Amino acid sequence: MNGRRPKLIICVTLLLTVLVMVASCAPAEEATPEEVLGDEEAIRALPAGLIEKVREEGSKLNVYNWSFYIDEGRVEKFEELYGIDVTYDLYESNEEMKAKIQAGGSGYDLVYPTQSTLYEMIQLDLLQPLNHDWIPNMQYLLPTFVDPSYDPGNEYSVAYMWGTTGYAYNTVRTEGDPRVGSWALMFEGEEYSGYMTMLDDYAAAINAALKYLGYSWNSADPDELAEARDVLLRQKPWIRAYISGPVREQMIAGEVWIGNLWSGDSIYVSDENPDYSYCLPIEGGEVWVDSMAITKEAPHPATAHLWINYMQEPEVQAAIVEYVYYASPNKAAQEFIPAEILENPAIYPSEEAIANSEFTLPYTGEALEIRERIWEELKQ
Amino acid sequence: MKDIRRRISAFGRRSGGQAAIMLSPAVLILLVFFLLPLGFILFYSFLTRGDYGAILYDLSLKNYRQLLDPIYFPTFIRSFGIMLVTTGVSLIFAYPLAYWLAFYAGRMRGLLLFLIVVPSWTSELVRIYAWMFLLRDGGLVNAQLMNLGLIDEAIRMLFTPSAVIIGMVYSYFSFMLLPLYASLDRLDRSVLEAAADLGANPLRRLIKVTLPLTKGGILSGTVLVAVPAVGDYIVPDLLGGARVNMIGNLIEDKFLGFFDWPFGSAISLVLAAMVVASVLIYIRIAGKGAIERLI
Numbered sequence: 001m002n003g004r005r006p007k008l009i010i011c012v013t014l015l016l017t018v019l020v021m022v023a024s025c026a027p028a029e030e031a032t033p034e035e036v037l038g039d040e041e042a043i044r045a046l047p048a049g050l051i052e053k054v055r056e057e058g059s060k061l062n063v064y065n066w067s068f069y070i071d072e073g074r075v076e077k078f079e080e081l082y083g084i085d086v087t088y089d090l091y092e093s094n095e096e097m098k099a100k101i102q103a104g105g106s107g108y109d110l111v112y113p114t115q116s117t118l119y120e121m122i123q124l125d126l127l128q129p130l131n132h133d134w135i136p137n138m139q140y141l142l143p144t145f146v147d148p149s150y151d152p153g154n155e156y157s158v159a160y161m162w163g164t165t166g167y168a169y170n171t172v173r174t175e176g177d178p179r180v181g182s183w184a185l186m187f188e189g190e191e192y193s194g195y196m197t198m199l200d201d202y203a204a205a206i207n208a209a210l211k212y213l214g215y216s217w218n219s220a221d222p223d224e225l226a227e228a229r230d231v232l233l234r235q236k237p238w239i240r241a242y243i244s245g246p247v248r249e250q251m252i253a254g255e256v257w258i259g260n261l262w263s264g265d266s267i268y269v270s271d272e273n274p275d276y277s278y279c280l281p282i283e284g285g286e287v288w289v290d291s292m293a294i295t296k297e298a299p300h301p302a303t304a305h306l307w308i309n310y311m312q313e314p315e316v317q318a319a320i321v322e323y324v325y326y327a328s329p330n331k332a333a334q335e336f337i338p339a340e341i342l343e344n345p346a347i348y349p350s351e352e353a354i355a356n357s358e359f360t361l362p363y364t365g366e367a368l369e370i371r372e373r374i375w376e377e378l379k380q
Numbered sequence: 381m382k383d384i385r386r387r388i389s390a391f392g393r394r395s396g397g398q399a400a401i402m403l404s405p406a407v408l409i410l411l412v413f414f415l416l417p418l419g420f421i422l423f424y425s426f427l428t429r430g431d432y433g434a435i436l437y438d439l440s441l442k443n444y445r446q447l448l449d450p451i452y453f454p455t456f457i458r459s460f461g462i463m464l465v466t467t468g469v470s471l472i473f474a475y476p477l478a479y480w481l482a483f484y485a486g487r488m489r490g491l492l493l494f495l496i497v498v499p500s501w502t503s504e505l506v507r508i509y510a511w512m513f514l515l516r517d518g519g520l521v522n523a524q525l526m527n528l529g530l531i532d533e534a535i536r537m538l539f540t541p542s543a544v545i546i547g548m549v550y551s552y553f554s555f556m557l558l559p560l561y562a563s564l565d566r567l568d569r570s571v572l573e574a575a576a577d578l579g580a581n582p583l584r585r586l587i588k589v590t591l592p593l594t595k596g597g598i599l600s601g602t603v604l605v606a607v608p609a610v611g612d613y614i615v616p617d618l619l620g621g622a623r624v625n626m627i628g629n630l631i632e633d634k635f636l637g638f639f640d641w642p643f644g645s646a647i648s649l650v651l652a653a654m655v656v657a658s659v660l661i662y663i664r665i666a667g668k669g670a671i672e673r674l675i
Contacts, residue, residue, distance in 0.1 A: 120433075123431075123432060124432070236623075239623065240539050240621060241620075241621025241623060242622040243622060246509075253517070253518050254518075255516055255517045364431040365431075368638070372638050372640075376451050379622070379623070379625045379629070380451050380452070380455060
């Protein structure tokens with residue numbers, strides 16, 4: 001009797017383990033025949049041969065995207081339209097996503113890396129080249145996102161949503177200041193001493209100083225970087241804090257007047273305190289972009305192409321913009337986007353400022369070492 | 381006779397086996413969660429950073445040599461300075477409170493100790509965030525001071541070194557208080573009575589009797605506050621505004637900002653070595669049983 005109990009426990013444990021394993025595999029086997037049909041008209045409009053490949057792959061797709069980064073109705077719409085069964089998972093950071101793909105066996109077809117992570121993933125051979133014939137909607141991309149520095153020839157990626165890094169400022173406190181709209185407000189604004197903050201991010205802070213001086217955001221020139229260092233050291237006594245996300249609360253309370261900030265956070269500030277506005281300085285700042293890319297080991301690459309193309313439909317892009325409040329890289333989408341969004345400088349900055357802006361790429365060699373040194377000097 | 385000897389040795393064997401079984405979870409935890417990661421860090425500290433956060437397996441001592449660069453000295457000096465001030469301020473505030481709790485709190489002491497410990501059940505990050513709201517220009521502290529008419533204009537507290545000290549003292553206060561309370565509670569009251577009978581005034585009793593007899597608690601509290609304080613990075617980041625680095629921020633920057641895991645590992649190990657050295661000095665001063673008192 002005494003001997004039997006442990007055996008029973010072991011049996012139950014084993015049974016439970018098997019059940020859990022079976023259960024975790026199960027959903028992949030569902031999908032009723034009716035669902036697989038999709039909308040005939042939409043399917044007829046597809047590039048030749050694509051839908052056959054999609055059906056061969058089993059009409060399934062595993063998407064791995066940032067949280068709060070899509071109008072979820074669009075996922076259902078895609079499933080209905082083409083008869084696809086989509087598994088949609090979320091991540092919170094580029095590092096998290098990259099680590100999962102790097103580990104292998106994730107089963108994800110599609111990921112949404114930011115350009116510097118995308119660049120690294122291309123170097124690490126984690127992505128597969130796109131078949132541009134299957135993505136006719138790439139024709140709508142704004143020039144900034146065609147043949148970009150991080151992915152020449154768009155070999156691996158199609159832009160999804162983008163934003164900028166500039167500064168948010170209190171329009172009342174800076175009223176009449178001619179330097180508003182330029183980095184000069186932050187790097188010459190001694191009278192705002194104690195009411196300014198810089199991002200606690202070495203690339204954002206150092207590269208802003210480079211732009212103020214009229215140099216490239218990604219400069220690797222030691223002399224240009226030395227000038228940027230002097231500008232930052234001169235500015236340091238005026239800076240209340242090097243702070244990223246949490247500065248939002250300080251701005252809403254009106255205690256920080258000018259803050260180097262990401263466009264998305266700045267929208268949040270303006271919503272809570274209408275005195276605040278955002279500017280991408282005229283000298284240019286950073287444009288960042290999250291793109292759609294297909295993993296090397298994607299089980300359903302053709303279906304992933306179908307998804308990328310659908311997400312680049314102008315109406316679909318417009319609907320997502322209205323939902324996530326980031327800018328679309330799709331030119332044709334603009335006619336479907338409400339004017340208040342197109343006119344909001346935190347979402348769509350001036351074309352001149354964008355033309356002067358650059359993408360941040362991962363730094364190596366001297367470009368990294370000098371930046372590291374400047375950051376150490378600034379914070380020692 | 382033989383039988384007894386056999387039985388004794390059998391007992392000895394069994395108890396040895398039992399001890400091994402009883403200790404194995406602790407040994408396993410130490411091995412997996414402490415020694416193994418420490419081994420990784422030690423190994424990494426001799427490697428080299430590659431591009432895009434990669435690690436190159438070129439063994440060298442250059443990470444340790446790099447730490448001798450004077451640019452890092454202020455960071456180390458500042459960390460130890462803030463640690464000393466934090467520990468000192470904690471001791472000055474905690475000793476009278478612990479004394480009162482041990483001698484005068486009566487039946488309330490259990491409840492009061494509980495109330496002091498309760499906040500530490502919440503994440504440090506959340507509590508430090510709360511301090512950001514308390515300390516800011518329009519925060520509760522400034523508003524109250526203005527209400528009371530003590531100040532006309534908000535004092536800038538947030539993002540100053542004082543805010544860092546306040547945050548640190550707050551974070552580690554109970555680590556100082558509890559050992560002090562324990563040693564004061566154990567203090568033999570008859571010794572104090574004897575001192576009084578022999579004509580010692582209260583101040584003399586405190587200096588000559590109470591303080592020396594609670595030396596163990598003071599030293600334990602000092603170590604328990606100083607060790608985490610010197611490596612803290614949340615408080616200087618959020619309350620200090622990241623204007624200046626402590627060692628913890630430097631390590632964080634190297635790991636997460638510049639993806640230089642090898643150099644970050646080397647700094648971590650040097651910090652750990654300094655902490656271990658300090659604890660060894662503590663054991664020297666505090667004598668036998670010092671480790672037990674820490675726990």
